[in-house]
Amino acid sequence: MKKRTVLTGITTTGTPHLGNYVGAIKPAIESSRNSGVQSYYFLADYHALVKNDSPDRMVQSTLEIAATWLALGLDTRNAVFYRQSDIPEILELTWILTCSTAKGLMNRAHAYKAAVQANLDQGEDADHAVMMGLFCYPVLMAADILMFGTHEVPVGRDQVQHLEMARDIAARFNHHYGELFTLPEAVVDDHVAVLPGQDGRKMSKSYNNTIPLWLPEKKLRKAIMKIVTNSLEPGEPKDPDDSALFLIYAAFADSAQREAMRQAYRDGIAWGEAKQQTFELINAELSEARERYMDLIARPADIEAELKAGAEKAREWARPFLDRVRDAVGLRSLG
Template structure:
């Protein structure tokens, strides 16, 4: 099967923080399994242009890009089959973003959730300017996301529920371009939401998120991992008292990594009144064992940034071979082609 007849799946990897257990269970693990499917042409990219919208700390952006790349490689991303690259290495992406901006209705961007939330915050704070502190990056980033997707004519884009709107916007922009320039230049992408993917709870019982500062980073050293697992919030039930596994963050984290049999055994132990100290030790030991080898690979990769650079360079070469051809065609389409 040729690369162009395979289903194309595209996944963006955020580069604004250190990957944590919630990222692994919710996005990284299923995506890495998908990268090994030879019937699919997968594109995985570090969304580092997007990072600039939220973070103006160059050191943090640089660190996060390296940590994110090392994480995915340490966990087994198949870079022979999948195309793995940095967004900022594909110089055609900002060019396509501008072309799409020129056909995208401003009213469509006005309806973007992130923009509306920022305006609502200003209104709640009674700022005279509803757009106070809102950059063009925040306002227009659905167009950049559309360019990421449409550049490679992705058929499917795995996203969380909060991102479905952006895929719909990409479809809208693609349809508008196709209509204006009278051709099928872009495939209309589909959002793929995996309802089975768990949203892990964090240390305090709320969704594990950098913004709540309640995360367990994937590759913290052993002692730090033990400390964080011990901080997971539990109730005051004594050893011997039956406990409800379904309302327990500790059980949820364990079952996200354990086999069905191991999860069933832990469920029985909860009903039989396992003590919280024993449960936390068991969860720590299980996680530590599960993450030991990837943690070693991750630390080795961080010590060898030249290897990561080489992998990303090869991925960018594969991606740009296609992007350059696409853009040459699109330039001619809009009237920016060569004279001879």
């Protein structure tokens, strides 16, 4: 019987940050240690092309992200770790799925709707400068997921729509061509669904508000001290549910630590002290992995070898599965 499959990936558009770590990498690696799980982890470089304005930055991002997963303890003997662009079957599946995906479904994608609204707000044509990569992004994501019979995808709450679209695409295909695709489920940790950045908005490269994952200790502390808080003085009660700082702390804390910090907020902890405790908690979790990361990043050829080996393992599943999909839609040999 096929193991329960868990899949996740990160686009290669920048330096890994704390939001990537708590929202995707950490829960996925923890899941991979379960012997009853088949884990797939990938560098989503095809997705990165949607926003690619620097090929050199993409290469550097690929190196940094791969080194990050390995430094944090990914065991590539058990998990399948690969670069998306090393799996040509994914692009073929994307086209097959595109041909049975309703345009109306893509019209409802949050990223596309946001781009259209921004154009309208500026008096432009609705689709001004909207590339097909953005519009069809959910289909490529569906192919990533459906290719490997994925049961669960750890995501931030803002990505749940993409999982729902993947389910819709799979269900429509299955209805027309037979039950080939597993319907995936989104797995969201309520403490880390969307980690805020320094300014309180979602931590995102596009907002330029991220805290890089592998900052040296002094720079990490400085970055955390810059997290925006309100003007309440020491001794004045503070609302943890209205604090970006608390949400970041909670993402790294266990349940007892979270409750203790909640009480400290109600008791009026000074912002400086709350930030110091947040720094100490995060630094304690990352310090050993930081040393491993610095060693790995200096050995790119070793990382490349790991990715190539992972791609071959992924294709051992993808090749025969795609053959079944091709047969189902009528892409068959005549003799």
